[in-house]
Amino acid sequence: MNKLDGKSLDIISQNVEKLKDLFPEVFSEDKINFEKLKEELGSFTDKENERYNFTWNGKQEAKRIAQTPSTGTLRPCKEDSKNWDTTQNLYIEGDNLEVLKLLQKSYHKKVKMIYIDPPYNTGKDFVYKDNFRDNIKNYMEQTGQIDSDGNRLSTNSDTNGRYHSDWLSMMYPRLKLARNLLKDNGVIFISIDEVEYSKLRSLCDEIFGETNHIADLVWQNKKGGGNDSKHIAVEHEYVLIYAKYEVKLHSFFEPYKPEYLKRYKEEDNTGLFFWDTFKRKSGKQYYSIECPDGTILENDELGNPISWLRSEDRFLEDKKIGDVRFFKTKDSWNIHFKQRLPEGKKPRSIFLEESILNSQGTTSDGSSELLNLFKKNIFQNPKPSSLIKHFMTFIVNKDELILDFFSGSGTTAHSVMNLNLDDNSNRKYICVQLPENLDDSLIKAIGPTKATIQSAIEFLEESQKPHFITEIGKERIRRAGDKIKEDNPDKDLSSLDIGFKVYKLDSSNIKEWDSDFDNLETSLLDAVDNIKSDRTSQDLLYEILLKYGLDLTLPIEEKTIEGKTVYNIGFGALVVCLDDNITIEVVEAIAEFIKEQVVYDEEKKKRHARVVFKDKSFADTNVKTNAIQVLKQFDIDEVVSI
Template sequence: MKKLDGKSLDIVSENVEKLKELFPEIFEEGKIDFEKLQNELGKFIDKEQERYNFTWNGKQEAKKIAQTPSTGTLRPAPNESKNWDTTQNLYIEGDNLEVLKLLQKSYHKKVKMIYIDPPYNTGKDFVYKDNFKDNIKNYLEVTGQVDSEGNRLSTNSDTNGRYHSDWLSMMYPRLKLARNLLKDDGVIFISIDDNEVANLRKLCDEIFGEDNFVGNIIWQHSIQGKGYGGKLSIHHNHILVFSKNTDFELGMFKRTEEDNKNYSNPDNDPNGDWRTGDVRNALDRPNLKYNITTPSGNIIKHPDNGWRWSKETLNEKIKSGEIIFNEDETRIIRKIYLKNQEGRVPESIFDGKKFGTTRDGTTELKDLFNKPPFDTPKPTLLIRKIMELNCHENDFILDFFSGSATTAHAVMQLNAEDGGKRKYICVQIPEPTDEKSEAYKAGYKNICEIGKERIRRAGEKIIVDNPDKDLSNLDIGFKVFKLDSSNIKEWDSDFDNLEQNLLDATENIKEDRTSEDLLYEILLKYGLDLTLPIEEKIIDGKKVFIIGFGALVVCLDDNITTDIVEQIADLKEEYETEVMRVVFKDSSFKDAVVKTNAIQILKQHGIDEVVSV
């Protein structure tokens, strides 16, 4: 019986296999000859020491961390969730580095848009620990604000000699892993301030590719003056935008009443409302310099740079009525029809009055909590506008620096507006709140508690605020999962003595773990969506989980008999599925004979993949 692998997706192994398919001749005794690979790519190894290269102290370690599989899991927390059985949204508590690794199989190339608002490296507001020997342990230590020796963690102070290096080492593996989750037409938006925008641009050029740089949006986060202290009063942040592939194009913003206010129909044109447009060419085009003869014989001289169109095209526009003349036929007027305007092309400057400010974000939290439990939150309007540019009605949106859960709030708002079914995945480390803060006084001991409560309150408020809409199908729920070590003892064992540990193990599931804990770990290892419908059946007193309408069947109870195995095998015919995989606990079977017979019974029913954990 096959044993289920306890690690997350091994990115390195997958890449090596792809190289073997493309370039089998570069392998010698199972290892890559990189000089041969260079030759196959038509490149020669650059041995010059002086060349353009973006690097920092710790970069190689950051690369290694991105490639190291996780042996952790995500444990379900239904009691902290909302609408557990029906929701398609996820809220995950834990170090986002480990969580991103665990999502590699289940959400590979499924995310349409990523928005993140990472720590801005001011020297005050993010906890960073550069000991990556055990990231799950690191996460548990960070939540307790102490290191492995019990010493209090410090922030990334700007007096630290590795001030920029530490921040880049924190961001590199996370962005590397995040790229894998993007669909081929996916895009990432990253909020950042002036402290690291230059380094972040270079980092993203390397990870996403320079050709996939879409733009740098300047967002006016504050309209009010901030005084003067000998430097510029800063009113903006940057939002760097990168696509997964070069053939990506941003969409358009939905048109608003403000956008349409200049359109009217003074001449009762059957094509509807219109506004005037430019008829001159922006560049000097000698071949487009010709005079126009009006119906009454008047001559209209060409503008200095020429017309926008050829003479033939302009005459066609006159015939169709798109080009008309003024009353005395001394100039031409171009009509731009409202019905032909699909949307508004995005510009690189986001005005705070149109896209919201941090003050607007704070006001939104006041409406939900009375006293805002979170500083300088992003406004939902900003995130909604960004989603308008590339997110369709069924897309996944990921935010792995979730903070106060603005992204989740914005997804629900946009779905309420247009009837979409967009789904979010929010990830946040449960960083403790300051004991002097309003959040702590209100009972929120960590940031995750704030985020979850915001989603609960925001969803209900959206329904109350839209009594004229049928929002019965609006998904205002979320499933909570929490990062933890594996439910399986072997996967946490000393690997130097792994064989002996396996032989000695009689019960390999940790005592404090439930069958549901183990079930979701199995879903992660199989690469299945964590929100797939799960049906429970009781067969001779044993609980059987049926996932994906029979694609996967899991039984984690003890004392499994041959009769129970027979009934599980019958499920293949009941669900009429071509492929069914069955998973048992390694210690589930009544005895060794039943375990041996189980494989044969299932094979006779066309079930070839039988796995134990």
């Protein structure tokens, strides 16, 4: 029986496979001959010794970190979730680097839009420190989940000699992995202020490619105050936009405001329009037009030639299809044409606070939203949900997936629910957030941030919840969803998804998959019983889903077959039984069940189904060998054990 591969996607091997596909001739004994590769690339090879290069102290290490597969897993947490059985949304607690690695198989090219609002590296915010050797253990230490040598989350102060380098090293692997999750026509929006703007721009040019840069938006995030600034009171931030492949990205359009649409009162088969005057005060299109009674319109009352809005050819075409009308005035004729609603409005690069019609909110609107839900100020500088919602309207269709892997108070989730409410649709989100330990954060915080963290801790204490930011994020999404329903009693919101499934990052459930770098000898001894004693079947089940690259929101049917619990995923495509004492009768009954569910592929001569058992579940090796034979007789494609 084959063993299930326990590692998250190996990015280097994946790249090598892509290269093999393109240039099979440069591979010999599975190694790349770079001289041959250069020959294949001909004049595109750069022969200069000096070239433009963006680098920093630690870049090589950051690259290595991006390429190292994760040894962790995501454990389901139904207690913290909302509408577990029906929701398509995910809330994942953990360091986003490990989480992004774990999502590589299941969400490769599945995400339409990523929005992130990372720590701005102001010197007061936390910048997570990755550890190449054992990042899961490092994560447990940094979030205070296991003891460490005082190596908890630390602020990246601007007196640290590697201030920018550390931040870039943190961002590089995350952006690199996030790009893999974008659809080919996907896009990323990144909020940043002027501290790291220029570095982030260079970093993104490298990771996404300069040609995929769409624009840098300027968002007026606050107004007034700032008189204590030394030179200039800065009232804006940036939002960098990059496409995965610019050529594949659809044009951005902003939806029209109701005020704008008011003019377009008429409608025909082509769409909305209003009748507009064809004659213009000035222009370049001069020609004569014959009216229904033979009158020729060519010169105005003063004898000057009349200028028309459109070319003569276009006018004649429009007349033929009824898009032009003539009507008689007292002594002449007026001509009208159908002014049609353009496909969409082009978004502008500057979002000003004062333009009431276009306001996408300010940071203080973000704070008011949270205040409204919690009656307390419990998160410093959340984004307004209207801003992220506005970005989504440019591009995200009605059932697509949005990812935010620095989700903070959960604003992106709130924005997705609000937009789904507006256009009655079904966009889904994945929010990732570090369980940042607020007690630790409080010690290092200063100014208004200290008071906000203090309030958050008080709130969590009253609610008897652990002092983690993730508790704030989840509660915000729960409250925001309930409020949307409460505020709209007249709408049928039965299909609005206000739920979310919670998963938590942890070390693998399976001992061999969780290589303990410091303690290899005990790890090998432990492997005799390879499942960790504190893990449940549900934990194992979702780890199997991840390793197979399946969606974490897939419905799972739980059945009892011959007294054993069996999980049926995708109508027999994956059947998992994690109970002990598996007998041959159980295997036969499972095989019969698959036979009913999965049709026989005449061409391939098999049933496309996978069956997973625990390695230690079989009474003895005889039963195991027989089990493989039985499943073969039923033409089942793949049998593996963990």
